[in-house]
Amino acid sequence: xxxxxxxxxxxxxxxxxxxxxxxxxxxxxxxxxxxxxxxxxxxxxxxxxxxxxxxxxxxxxxxxxxxxxxxxxxxxxxxxxxxxxxxxxxxxxxxxxxxxxxxxxxxxxxxxxxxxxxxxxxxxxxxxxxxxxxxxxxxxxxxxxxxxxxxxxxxxxxxxxxxxxxxxxxxxxxxxxxxxxxxxxxxxxxxxxxxxxxxxxxxxxxxxxxxxxxxxxxxxxxxxxxxxxxxxxxxxxxxxxxxxxxxxxxxxxxxx
Ligand SMILES: [Zn+2]
Numbered sequence: 491x492x493x494x495x496x497x498x499x500x501x502x503x504x505x506x507x508x509x510x511x512x513x514x515x516x517x518x519x520x521x522x523x524x525x526x527x528x529x530x531x532x533x534x535x536x537x538x539x540x541x542x543x544x545x546x547x548x549x550x551x552x553x554x555x556x557x558x559x560x561x562x563x564x565x566x567x568x569x570x571x572x573x574x575x576x577x578x579x580x581x582x583x584x585x586x587x588x589x590x591x592x593x594x595x596x597x598x599x600x601x602x603x604x605x606x607x608x609x610x611x612x613x614x615x616x617x618x619x620x621x622x623x624x625x626x627x628x629x630x631x632x633x634x635x636x637x638x639x640x641x642x643x644x645x646x647x648x649x650x651x652x653x654x655x656x657x658x659x660x661x662x663x664x665x666x667x668x669x670x671x672x673x674x675x676x677x678x679x680x681x682x683x684x685x686x687x688x689x690x691x692x693x694x695x696x697x698x699x700x701x702x703x704x705x706x707x708x709x710x711x712x713x714x715x716x717x718x719x720x721x722x723x724x725x726x727x728x729x730x731x732x733x734x735x736x737x738x739x740x741x742x743x744x745x746x
Contacts, residue, residue, distance in 0.1 A: 491713065491728050492521040492735040492742070493706045495581070495615065495640050495660055495688035498545060499524055499535040502692035502703055510691075511542045514706035520544050521735075521742055522706055525581040525615050525640075528555035529563045532570055546742060548578035548615050550603055553585040553596045564602050571610045577741035578637060579607040580615025584628070587619040597628065604632035613637035613738050616657070622648050629655050636738050638686055641694065643673055646680070653684050658734050660688040663696035663704055666715045678719045682730045686738070687713055 493514065498507045511522060524539050526532055526549040539547040549570040551563055571579065582603040584596050607614045614637035618625040622644040636656025641664065642649065649659055664670045665677045677685070689712065691704040696712055710724070713731070717724040736742055 491519045491709055492523070492687065492732050493519050493689050493691075493709050494523050494638055494686045494735050494739070495525060495662070496522045496691045496706045497524065497527070497693070498522060498542060498691070498706070499531060499538040500692050503538075503705075507538055507542065510705045510707065511545065514709065515544060517707045517710050519706050519709050521546065523548055523577060523615070523739065523742075525578070526550050526570075527552035527581065529559070529566045532566070536570075536574065546739075547574060547576045548580040549574065549576045550578075550580040550582040550615065551599055552581050552617060553583055553591075553600065554588070556592070556595055556599055559595075559599065564599070564606070567603065568606060571606060571612065575741070576612070577739045578613045578615050579603055579610070580637070581617045581640060582614060583617035584621035584624050585617060585619045586621040586624070597624070600625075600628055601632055604628060604634055607634045607637075608632065611635060612741075615640055617641075618644075626651050626655070638688075638735075638738060640688060641690060642676065644676075646676065649676065649680055649684065653681075656738070658686045658738050659684050660686050661716060662688045662690050662712055663694040663699075663708065665719070666696040666698070666712060668697070674719060677716055682720070682727075683734060685716075685731050686735045687716070687728075687731045 642659035
């Protein structure tokens, strides 16, 4: 099973990322994609990925980590893309939720990173909050080879737009909360060919953790919930979501 989005390098895992990934592996999670959030974190992220079996890095600058960013960060990112050959550029995107969000700066960095993804022929991992249409607009202006719209929470119509642009939609712990009606509807209604699984650990804890730290070992139980919503076996579901992940992230090794 592939966790397409897990911040194993986050401070929450600083003392036990090896144990957390070993538990995940024992539970059947054989691949974990670790997306980047800021240039300052890349060295740590690189170390964590290098010391974790089945972990793969994506490098990118998250829209909420731009406050101290300048064009030098884009140079650094280019260096990492060149030297480290990650599976994707990410996580990048737009987050207009915070009232102090600098939309112009976010839009500029997003466009520049989409161009890098195109230059290096890499898929992208997208973060978008209160900004789905703006993200789609940027993708049309700066086309890339596809990727994943992480923690998708748009409309069915917006999902169809992402799919047309070569994207899969990421679903995780949010669908385990009975109150997340729209996400549960999306996870049930969207074509199976468009879904990938993710934990976003340490964030977006599934319902049964009651707000505790999320971890990649939770992925099989999240997959179970999704399979139940869709009225299928978890084996059948995971065969599809894994194939979808490999389709958008060709850098993932075959085998287990
Ligand atoms: Zn994330």
